[in-house]
Amino acid sequence: MSSAVSVQQLTKRYSFSRPGKGLAGAFAPERVTIEAVSDISFEIAAGERVAIIGPNGAGKSTTLKMLCGILEPTAGEARVLGLVPWRERKALAYRIGVVFGQRSQLWGELPARESFALLRRVYDQDAAVFARRLGELSERFGLGELMDQPVHRLSLGQRMRCEITASLLHGPSLLFLDEPTIGLDVTAKAAIRDFIREHARDHQETVLLTSHDTRDIELVCDRVIVVDEGRIVVDQPTDQLRRTFLARKLIILRSQAPSLTIEMAGVAARPSEPHTTVLEVDTRAARIDQVIAKALALGGIDDITIEDPPMEEVVHEIYAAARRR
């Protein structure tokens, strides 16, 4: 299988001036350099779905921007679909689709259909091919009448469906997704994940995704690259990562009693506030439904929440494990 993305010793340093101390310091600012991405290398095969994860400031977005061509590296090399992104940005633009979860590519005051029409011109798309693609995406995503409503009136989930549609209308073979499910409710997240996975599989698209949500990674990607402080600390298939690091869930119980005690193998209580019990469940040793059943049997439960451990925690664990090796 050919490489869709090839990265060799990619490094990005930012420099900025910081005022020095005292009056004299104001006239002699100190030059500070930060290494956001440090000497990373990896390959992504065509058709592969890969997640880059890591805590805030780990270098995920910086890496993604360099691979899209909107940031030049300080050192190293990269080829995306055979092109050097920061030198051949325009040629690459025809072949990649990009979704930034926190930025819109649609025109807020106009219906999405108008934005799609402009994007057809921007990407020089044949009208018939464009209409067919839009029809398929609209049907798959249930856009229908949504396309005729001003974008600012759409819910975040509806807007994200339109954003992803916009990024696919020119038929890219590589999709970059930066936090595509951020801020969405559970149903909307599920719809987005299903769509990305199925569309990528059916069209042999390569996907490179960044996210803080471990479910995005588990349900969409075949492989995970974990970055921390600009370096790759783990690069392995999702199944393997799930077995080793994502096999924990947090169950948060709010109860009338100040605390609850549940004795089960694979279940450990974490420190918490009164009337709240936080259980860390090793899903290899205990089933979630059994833990909840046992909690409900105690009675007096007001609320139950199931969460993944915070990504920072997972990454910290991964990083600690990598250092131990």
Place this chain on the structure above:
Amino acid sequence: MRSTPPPAVAERGPLAAAAEAFRLGAAQTLAGWPVLIGRCLFYVLLMVVLSGLWDKVAAERVADLARQAPVGSFVLYVGATEWITLSIPALHLKFEDDIRGGALDVHLLRPKPYLLQTISQCCGWAFVRMLALGATGLALLTVSGRAWPSPESLAFMGVLGALGAVTGVLLYALAGLGAFWARRVLPFQLIVQKLMFVLGGLFAPITLYPPVLRRVGEASPFAAHLYWAGVQAIRPSLSLFLTGLAWQALWLILLSLGCVGLWRAGVAKVLREGIG
């Protein structure tokens, strides 16, 4: 590593996309029709105040104005300059938002130039506003019992006004592109606005200035933006029209080059340092 085959898409020039952006800009202005009506009412308010001022000035023959132009023509002059000014969208704020807010990332990922796309979209906005405000101005003249400009004057004003609006869009584009280096473009906007007052002849034609100042004003981009269209209300003539057209053509080229230069320098900075 094997590279994948080139895309099957037939790449075209940027003009079709720019035309679509223009159409989109026009559609956006029409979609916000209550704002457009508000703008027209604001124009009416301004014109009521300014025509009162200029009627009084002309009636009292202050500074020998009446000898320079027919009574009422200064009202038409101000009407023309305000017509252009109020038609210009706040492009500098869009640039500031996009560059400082990070939306530029999305635009840089597209194969067509953001600068041309955005300016075309702004011209689409301005085009619809000019039609609406122009109709409002003519209606106001009719209601207030004033004579319309002559057909010759209207035709000259229409052409010079449209080009003046594009000149204004480019002036504000220059101010907005300052966002690559400054967090706020307000200082640049204020400079453009003040020079528009002083050298562009927003409220008073620069023909009233002393000769040296008048020549400086006429040669400035601010006169290309406002004065040359406005002066057709006072002294409609083919020679003035052609002179104005020549100045506008010159400034449209220079301002476009200035915008492209700033844009390229700004994008190089963003590619090197990121946004922020």
